Amino acid sequence: MNVRMDRPTMPEIWAWLDQVPDPEIPAISLVDLGVIRDLKWQEETLQVTVTPTYSGCPATSVINMEIERALRKNGVQNVQIKRQISPPWTTDWLSDKGRASLLAYGIAPPQPAGGPENCPRCGGTDLERVSQFGSTPCKAQWRCRDCLEPFDYFKCI
Amino acid sequence: MDPAFEFLCRMGDNTLVLGHRVSEWCGHSPVLEEDIALANTALDLIGQTQLWLGLAAEVEGAGRDADALAMTRDAWDFRNVLLVELPNGDFGRTMMRQCLFDAWHDLVLAELRDSTDDRIAAIADKTSREVAYHLERSRDTVIGLGDGTEESHARMQAALDRLYPYVGELFETDAVDAALAEAGIAPDPGNLRDAYDARITGIMAEATLTIPDSRFAHKGGRDGVRHTEHLGHLLTEMQWLQRAYPGATW
Numbered sequence: 001m002n003v004r005m006d007r008p009t010m011p012e013i014w015a016w017l018d019q020v021p022d023p024e025i026p027a028i029s030l031v032d033l034g035v036i037r038d039l040k041w042q043e044e045t046l047q048v049t050v051t052p053t054y055s056g057c058p059a060t061s062v063i064n065m066e067i068e069r070a071l072r073k074n075g076v077q078n079v080q081i082k083r084q085i086s087p088p089w090t091t092d093w094l095s096d097k098g099r100a101s102l103l104a105y106g107i108a109p110p111q112p113a114g115g116p117e118n119c120p121r122c123g124g125t126d127l128e129r130v131s132q133f134g135s136t137p138c139k140a141q142w143r144c145r146d147c148l149e150p151f152d153y154f155k156c157i
Numbered sequence: 158m159d160p161a162f163e164f165l166c167r168m169g170d171n172t173l174v175l176g177h178r179v180s181e182w183c184g185h186s187p188v189l190e191e192d193i194a195l196a197n198t199a200l201d202l203i204g205q206t207q208l209w210l211g212l213a214a215e216v217e218g219a220g221r222d223a224d225a226l227a228m229t230r231d232a233w234d235f236r237n238v239l240l241v242e243l244p245n246g247d248f249g250r251t252m253m254r255q256c257l258f259d260a261w262h263d264l265v266l267a268e269l270r271d272s273t274d275d276r277i278a279a280i281a282d283k284t285s286r287e288v289a290y291h292l293e294r295s296r297d298t299v300i301g302l303g304d305g306t307e308e309s310h311a312r313m314q315a316a317l318d319r320l321y322p323y324v325g326e327l328f329e330t331d332a333v334d335a336a337l338a339e340a341g342i343a344p345d346p347g348n349l350r351d352a353y354d355a356r357i358t359g360i361m362a363e364a365t366l367t368i369p370d371s372r373f374a375h376k377g378g379r380d381g382v383r384h385t386e387h388l389g390h391l392l393t394e395m396q397w398l399q400r401a402y403p404g405a406t407w
């Protein structure tokens with residue numbers, strides 16, 4: 001553990017948090033996911049404002065633990081996680097880097113049209129929905145009729 | 158009795174009891190995709206319960222939290238409508254109940270987004286997105302099964318006939334509702350009925366199903382006067398661990 005006397009800069013802290021993978025989709029970071037809304041010093045305590053994705057997402061408490069752990073590891077001892085539900089999280093908050101990482105990982109990123117644009121495997125456009133829900137609350141199941149492979153689509157919310 | 162507390166329990170108990178009922182399908186659904194969809198729906202509803210009952214506990218200010226409200230109240234303190242505590246029946250009946258509930262839930266949340274209470278508006282804004290998704294799925298499933306095979310059509314009609322008498326309770330208005338409507342905190346439930354009827358009429362027409370003529374309504378859930386015998390059994394299972402080992406965590 002690093003112990004340092006000076007206070008880290010905000011860009012430094014954001015960079016640390018950008019190293020923390022989403023517990024359910026480790027291909028993207030918590031910063032990419034857009035759930036970390038604000039960082040603020042309250043005297044010696046770093047207040048981290050987090051907006052949960054889905055109300056019932058079991059990853060929410062793990063996300064809070066991972067944030068605290070990453071900050072402690074980098075020498076920030078006093079961390080306070082503040083939950084903020086308004087404005088509600090939306091897939092518009094996914095970063096461009098996050099969207100590219102999702103695609104590379106095999107998950108089609110969300111589209112305003114409500115369905116994937118291309119098959120993440122072959123790029124095909126002849127796609128069909130298998131189920132509105134998938135392996136985590138944020139995903140739906142689709143299939144590509146070109147390469148016949150099923151794939152996850154990150155739902156648009 | 159604080160009307161705000163009462164109202165928040167009504168919202169939270171609806172999502173809690175329905176969430177528990179839907180979770181009973183986990184591992185039992187007709188196909189894997191439906192199993193996942195039902196489990197995710199249940200998860201959303203339980204998550205929404207944490208928001209509603211969390212605020213109820215805060216408003217009450219008696220040192221209870223969402224868990225205490227969910228796990229240590231008895232049947233007579235629950236404020237959910239009877240519709241959500243009914244046993245699941247077959248998959249078709251479960252989806253019919255979901256559709257009848259989602260169509261109302263979606264309408265009430267749209268109104269609550271404009272609540273004069275910012276905390277309620279924030280919860281409604283967040284959960285309405287999830288509920289719109291639930292409604293899309295339950296509506297499509299009801300239409301698909303209603304306008305499906307002879308067997309699925311017959312089962313969906315039977316489900317609608319059985320559940321429709323439980324719809325009316327969603328639109329009951331009492332002193333709690335009047336007080337909240339007056340303060341602009343929540344809509345008068347009765348005012349949602351026309352929009353609801355228009356929706357359900359459209360869905361059932363597409364599903365080739367016939368809505369019963371009678372508006373007779375079973376009541377007693379949302380005011381806690383008389384729940385069905387089914388709620389006690391549900392709570393026995395849901396609350397067992399906290400009753401046997403109070404305060405247990407893991």
Ligand SMILES: [Zn+2]
Nearest residue numbers: 119122144147
């Ligand atoms: Zn493909």
